[in-house]
Amino acid sequence: MMRDLEVRTLGSTARDVLVSGSALRVFARFERSLYIRDETGGLACVGGEALGRGPLNVILPIESFDTTAYAEGDVLEFDLADATLWQPAACPEPDLKVALAALEAACQQVTPRGLAAERRGDLVNTRGRSGLAALSAWVAAPSTAIPDPIVALAGLGPGLTPAGDDALGGALITLRAFGRPAVADQLAARLLPAARTRTSVISFAHLKAAAGGEGVAPMHDTLAAIARADHTAVAAGLRRLDRIGHSSGWDALAGTIAALTGLARTG
Numbered sequence: 619m620m621r622d623l624e625v626r627t628l629g630s631t632a633r634d635v636l637v638s639g640s641a642l643r644v645f646a647r648f649e650r651s652l653y654i655r656d657e658t659g660g661l662a663c664v665g666g667e668a669l670g671r672g673p674l675n676v677i678l679p680i681e682s683f684d685t686t687a688y689a690e691g692d693v694l695e696f697d698l699a700d701a702t703l704w705q706p707a708a709c710p711e712p713d714l715k716v717a718l719a720a721l722e723a724a725c726q727q728v729t730p731r732g733l734a735a736e737r738r739g740d741l742v743n744t745r746g747r748s749g750l751a752a753l754s755a756w757v758a759a760p761s762t763a764i765p766d767p768i769v770a771l772a773g774l775g776p777g778l779t780p781a782g783d784d785a786l787g788g789a790l791i792t793l794r795a796f797g798r799p800a801v802a803d804q805l806a807a808r809l810l811p812a813a814r815t816r817t818s819v820i821s822f823a824h825l826k827a828a829a830g831g832e833g834v835a836p837m838h839d840t841l842a843a844i845a846r847a848d849h850t851a852v853a854a855g856l857r858r859l860d861r862i863g864h865s866s867g868w869d870a871l872a873g874t875i876a877a878l879t880g881l882a883r884t885g
Contacts (some may be wrong), residue, residue, distance in 0.1 A: 622828055623694060625701040628799050629673035632662035633703060636676065636696050644692045646820065647685050653820060654694055660702030661823040664694070668781075671704040674823060675831035706838035709795040712845035714882040720847040721875065728856050732865030733781050733872035742775045746869075749774070750876040753789055757880025760801050761824075764808045772809055772825075773816030781869040783813065783821045787828030788873025795841045796881060802829070821832070836862065837870055844878070 628636065636642065640657035651665035654676075664667065664676040666683040678697070688694075725734070733750065737743040749771040755850075756765060774782025786809060793802035806829035813825055827833065840855030859867030 622727060623678055624697045625676055626679040627671060627675075627677040627702050627704050628662075628698075629671065629675050629704050629827075630832065631660070631673040631823070632676045632798075634717075635662040636698065642694050642696070642853040644688050644690050644694065647688055647690065650683055650685065652683075652685050652688055652694075659819075661820065669689065671835035673827040673830075675704075677704075699756075704835070706795075706833075706835070707842065709838070709842050710845045711845075712796060713847070714878065714884075715846045717844045718848065718882045719779075720849055720852055720876050721844050721878065724849060724852040725875075726854055727853060728860070730868055730871075731860070732868035733785050734868040734875065742781060746774055746785060746872070749782065750785060750789075750872055753873070754876040754880040754883075757789075757793070757798075757801060757877050758883035760804060762804075764805065768805075768833055769809060769812050772813035773818075775869075776844060777866075778818065779819060779821040779824055779863065779866055781865065782819050783825050784866045784869035785873035785876070786813075787825050787833055788837065788870030789871075789877040790825075790828045791831055791833045791837060791870075792841060792874045793876040793881075794832070795838070796845065797879070799831075802831070833870065836867065837874075840871070840872065844874075 635656050638656040642654045642656055645653045645655040651663050653661055653663050655661050660677050663674045663788035666678050666680040668682050669675055669677060733746040733771055746825035749767040751764045752767040771786050773780055790802050810829060836858040843848055843855050859871055
């Protein structure tokens with residue numbers, strides 16, 4: 619079955635998939651989006667404007683995408699003639715301690731969820747927060763040895779994108795956004811091979827994009843607000859992250875907090 623779809627906006631990972639020259643087949647179907655896969659295993663997510671911008675996302679010129687007419691294995695074709703490439707804007711250079719203080723102040727005005735909130739007796743939360751504490755300590759003094767609790771975050775938790783993956787993605791994006799690409803590279807080199815066998819194909823694709831410094835638009839907007847120590851914009855960013863997944867936005871923010879806390883210790 620061949621279906622031509624006009625594209626309005628797409629992310630860099632999605633672009634690579636769509637121009638790969640191979641057949642693009644439906645890999646997974648959800649209520650308002652489809653994941654497609656090329657012949658090399660590259661993934662992209664197709665949806666309407668409600669899907670939002672991100673590295674894997676292919677945005678069609680409609681508000682909401684009805685996926686009921688599609689089935690796994692269907693071949694899709696895309697019209698890129700009027701498509702624009704979305705990429706996150708560069709993040710302002712932050713004063714790390716001031717940025718962290720702005721984030722902490724904003725978090726005190728809301729009710730964090732996921733790994734951003736301590737939940738005693740919850741094994742995933744306990745292991746996740748232990749791994750994030752180790753991550754923060756390692757970022758403050760990176761060495762060639764990355765502690766096992768950090769690696770254990772990969773694939774931790776249930777869902778399409780487990781909480782541990784979201785947190786690692788948030789940390790990797792933050793490290794690159796705040797000018798620590800070498801630290802991000804070192805962390806990614808250890809995490810990605812482990813994550814490939816520990817998590818789902820879809821979550822791994824998002825984690826790989828995060829290793830390159832790209833996540834969903836609300837994440838980058840919030841990081842820019844944190845870097846500017848813009849309290850109003852940080853609060854607005856937290857509200858947008860709160861609407862991502864069951865707790866994916868908060869889990870990614872937990873990774874940001876861990877990475878930023880570690881960076882602030884370095885001066």
